Amino acid sequence: MDEADMKGEVYPFGVVGMANKGDCLQKGESVKFQYCVLGQNAQTMAYNITPLRRATVECVKDQFGFINYEVGDSKKLFLHVKEVQDGIELQAGDEVEFLVIFNQRAGKCTACNVWRVCEGPKAVAAPRPDRSGGEGCVGLRRRRGWAGWGWGWGGGSVSTVTRAQPGQLCRAGSAGAEALASGGAASTERPERPGPLQDETLGLASVPSQWRGVQGIRGETKSCQTASIATAEASAQTRKHADAEVQTEAPEPASLQSVPQYDGPRLVAFLRRVEAMVTRELNKNWQSHAFDGFEVNWSEQQQTVTCLHTLGYPPAQGQGLHVTGVSWNTTGSVVACAYGRLDDGDWSTLKSFVCTWNLDRRGLNPQQPSAVVEVPSAVMCLAFHPTQPSHVAGGLYNGEVLVWDVSHPEDPLLWRTGLTDDAHTDPVYQVVWLPGPQHGHRFQVLSVATDGKVLLWLAVGAGRLQLSAGFALAVQQLPRSTKLKKPPRGETEVGATAVAFSSFDPSLFVLGTEGGFPLKCSLAAEEPALTRMPSSVPLRAPAQFTFSPHGGPVYSVSCSPFHRNLFLSAGTDGHVHLYSMLQAQPLTSLQLSHKYLFAVRWSPVRPLVFAAASGEGDVQLFDLQKSSQKPTVSIKQTQDESPVYCLEFNCQQTQLLAAGDAKGVVKVWQLSSEFTEQGPRETEDLDQLAAEVAT
Amino acid sequence: MAEVEETLKRIQSHKGVIGTMVVNAEGIPIRTTLDNSTTVQYAGLLHQLTMKAKSTVRDIDPQNDLTFLRIRSKKHEIMVAPDKEYLLIAIQNPCE
Numbered sequence: 001m002d003e004a005d006m007k008g009e010v011y012p013f014g015v016v017g018m019a020n021k022g023d024c025l026q027k028g029e030s031v032k033f034q035y036c037v038l039g040q041n042a043q044t045m046a047y048n049i050t051p052l053r054r055a056t057v058e059c060v061k062d063q064f065g066f067i068n069y070e071v072g073d074s075k076k077l078f079l080h081v082k083e084v085q086d087g088i089e090l091q092a093g094d095e096v097e098f099l100v101i102f103n104q105r106a107g108k109c110t111a112c113n114v115w116r117v118c119e120g121p122k123a124v125a126a127p128r129p130d131r132s133g134g135e136g137c138v139g140l141r142r143r144r145g146w147a148g149w150g151w152g153w154g155g156g157s158v159s160t161v162t163r164a165q166p167g168q169l170c171r172a173g174s175a176g177a178e179a180l181a182s183g184g185a186a187s188t189e190r191p192e193r194p195g196p197l198q199d200e201t202l203g204l205a206s207v208p209s210q211w212r213g214v215q216g217i218r219g220e221t222k223s224c225q226t227a228s229i230a231t232a233e234a235s236a237q238t239r240k241h242a243d244a245e246v247q248t249e250a251p252e253p254a255s256l257q258s259v260p261q262y263d264g265p266r267l268v269a270f271l272r273r274v275e276a277m278v279t280r281e282l283n284k285n286w287q288s289h290a291f292d293g294f295e296v297n298w299s300e301q302q303q304t305v306t307c308l309h310t311l312g313y314p315p316a317q318g319q320g321l322h323v324t325g326v327s328w329n330t331t332g333s334v335v336a337c338a339y340g341r342l343d344d345g346d347w348s349t350l351k352s353f354v355c356t357w358n359l360d361r362r363g364l365n366p367q368q369p370s371a372v373v374e375v376p377s378a379v380m381c382l383a384f385h386p387t388q389p390s391h392v393a394g395g396l397y398n399g400e401v402l403v404w405d406v407s408h409p410e411d412p413l414l415w416r417t418g419l420t421d422d423a424h425t426d427p428v429y430q431v432v433w434l435p436g437p438q439h440g441h442r443f444q445v446l447s448v449a450t451d452g453k454v455l456l457w458l459a460v461g462a463g464r465l466q467l468s469a470g471f472a473l474a475v476q477q478l479p480r481s482t483k484l485k486k487p488p489r490g491e492t493e494v495g496a497t498a499v500a501f502s503s504f505d506p507s508l509f510v511l512g513t514e515g516g517f518p519l520k521c522s523l524a525a526e527e528p529a530l531t532r533m534p535s536s537v538p539l540r541a542p543a544q545f546t547f548s549p550h551g552g553p554v555y556s557v558s559c560s561p562f563h564r565n566l567f568l569s570a571g572t573d574g575h576v577h578l579y580s581m582l583q584a585q586p587l588t589s590l591q592l593s594h595k596y597l598f599a600v601r602w603s604p605v606r607p608l609v610f611a612a613a614s615g616e617g618d619v620q621l622f623d624l625q626k627s628s629q630k631p632t633v634s635i636k637q638t639q640d641e642s643p644v645y646c647l648e649f650n651c652q653q654t655q656l657l658a659a660g661d662a663k664g665v666v667k668v669w670q671l672s673s674e675f676t677e678q679g680p681r682e683t684e685d686l687d688q689l690a691a692e693v694a695t
Numbered sequence: 696m697a698e699v700e701e702t703l704k705r706i707q708s709h710k711g712v713i714g715t716m717v718v719n720a721e722g723i724p725i726r727t728t729l730d731n732s733t734t735v736q737y738a739g740l741l742h743q744l745t746m747k748a749k750s751t752v753r754d755i756d757p758q759n760d761l762t763f764l765r766i767r768s769k770k771h772e773i774m775v776a777p778d779k780e781y782l783l784i785a786i787q788n789p790c791e
Binding site: 264266267268270271272273274275277278279281282283285286287288291678 | 698699702703705706709710711712717725762763765767769772774776778780781783785787789790
């Protein structure tokens with residue numbers, strides 16, 4: 001513990017008393033402190049001690065300099081410019097305040113935390129904001145500013161303005177001196193001044209220095225102006241341009257490595273070794289009965305058919321609308337239904353709806369569809385786009401075909417045909433998406449209606465569907481493969497009510513007609529149609545073969561996804577006919593209902609299973625392997641026998657079947673495992689069935 | 696190489712055989728009667744499975760070794776005859 005001398009009084013202090021514990025004191029150093037009385041032993045001690053170390057800078061050279069401060073045995077204190085606060089450049093003669101530290105490495109003392117207190121005298125001075133109380137020097141340099149010439153100023157006094165403007169001292173000082181000089185000169189130049197105004201020279205005013213005092217005005221007004229921007233106008237025009245299309249190629253399948261001489265003798269030896277064994281096993285396997293009747297179940301078997309969801313849209317149900325079409329989207333998670341009326345015969349301006357439900361979403365509300373599209377006329381049929389999960393096409397009662405995007409609720413309508421000459425004049429009964437003519441990405445919509453036209457629409461810009469190809473059915477042009485009833489007088493059109501495309505031949509399709517006979521047609525037909533209907537695109541006659549008719553109009557046809565020649569048709573006579581493309585008579589005819597049959601669909605996974613929707617409110621599932629006479633499962637959809645109008649299998653989640661009925665309700669059924677898992681030899685059985693072509 | 700082709704033709708002509716192929720030790724098919732993509736698929740997958748089966752047999756009893764592998768599925772039966780350098784794969788439709 002050291003002691004501090006203060007006017008002869010001695011005050012003890014300790015390290016705790018130091019205001020800045022980093023300071024180190026030396027004997028004889030002058031410090032500034034306060035004193036206090038400690039309670040413990042009533043001793044007065046010094047505290048808040050800060051050493052006063054001020055000196056002037058001796059010289060500065062590049063990175064270091066010396067301060068006129070005696071420490072140790074050297075008269076000067078080493079100083080490194082990095083120790084100077086704010087990076088101020090020190091000059092010789094500047095008064096600075098600092099701390100002394102003992103540098104162990106160098107073995108000598110150096111200055112640190114150097115503050116410049118006051119600037120030394122210098123002729124040149126760039127304006128520099130100096131925080132350390134430069135105004136303290138104002139007192140040493142006086143500045144006078146002229147407030148005016150004295151005209152109109154009372155008393156003819158020259159007012160002296162002293163402003164603390166650090167950094168401009170020297171210049172101002174010289175300016176002040178000039179002003180004084182000029183002022184003096186001016187006064188001599190104007191002898192004819194009005195009386196009261198007189199020039200006077202006053203003595204210099206001094207302001208005591210207050211270092212570390214009031215800072216003064218530190219603001220400076222500055223302004224800047226960007227240079228004007230040079231602009232120039234230039235335009236460019238292509239003189240020639242070329243179109244190029246880029247198409248990625250489908251990935252090449254891994255090609256078989258050609259191995260011309262692959263170690264011949266070794267391969268021969270190997271084959272010789274194993275051939276006998278393999279042959280033995282093949283024969284054994286062919287004759288084996290070991291696995292007869294052996295079935296393995298990998299997944300949980302669902303024994304019964306259950307209703308997963310019952311979906312409805314109350315406003316549509318309130319209007320008494322029926323569900324006229326259901327469709328699953330390409331991902332298998334969204335089901336859409338179209339509302340309309342199938343028994344109305346008038347051109348009512350009934351507003352109807354297209355509703356979609358996303359079944360995979362949590363919090364699915366069966367009465368609240370995920371998306372609702374309002375349609376001005378009754379929608380008769382619906383089909384989701386094969387690759388775009390949110391595009392859906394619908395055919396209306398007034399003959400229009402519309403395409404919506406249900407992911408945009410505010411403005412879902414994408415394209416429409418409009419009510420032109422090209423469009424249908426009768427209700428559109430079915431719409432189908434087909435791959436476009438040039439390449440597979442763009443799709444076109446095919447619509448069939450009871451006016452006998454089968455039209456292909458292509459989406460062009462501005463929301464219009466343009467007719468790209470068309471077919472018209474006329475009675476005179478039907479192939480005479482079967483005897484048909486003579487049509488009533490005057491009627492030449494054959495109304496089409498259903499269409500199904502073959503999965504094996506994309507240009508082959510089957511039409512169901514109002515006359516009850518299915519027609520085999522082709523998109524590639526060339527013969528022009530005998531029709532008086534105006535059309536922008538020439539209509540062709542597509543029919544190539546006529547099959548033997550049902551007892552009433554055919555409402556639904558479906559081509560088998562497993563066999564190229566088989567298709568089903570269902571009509572209002574309550575019968576389902578299984579046809580082969582090769583003959584006019586059906587292979588089998590099954591009576592499923594005493595009322596109408598509205599829809600029939602092959603199962604996408606089981607070759608011998610199909611489902612039919614009846615007018616008695618049932619969905620009937622048929623398994624041709626088990627029984628060819630009666631349905632395997634008959635699901636009651638409606639309690640009061642109101643008809644079921646449409647049904648669709650879900651191709652992604654193959655156990656789901658959606659069916660819509662006349663009460664405006666769509667039910668999603670989960671089928672039992674027997675309908676979703678293929679049995680061992682179904683394809684062969686189907687082939688066998690198809691081969692029963694009567695000779 | 697006529698013998699190689701003849702042997703494969705003999706195997707292929709057995710009742711119910713859908714396809715035959717010979718695969719080398721790295722899983723690359725050498726001879727086949729099926730199309731490219733199916734062959735490559737069968738070769739890769741069955742090669743891995745044969746290796747696994749062989750190591751299983753050897754792990755259970757080091758004196759033992761795999762001689763033949765048969766996989767029966769709902770639709771057909773796949774037979775694999777393994778060897779040090781090659782694999783012979785035959786796919787047969789069993790009679791029911």
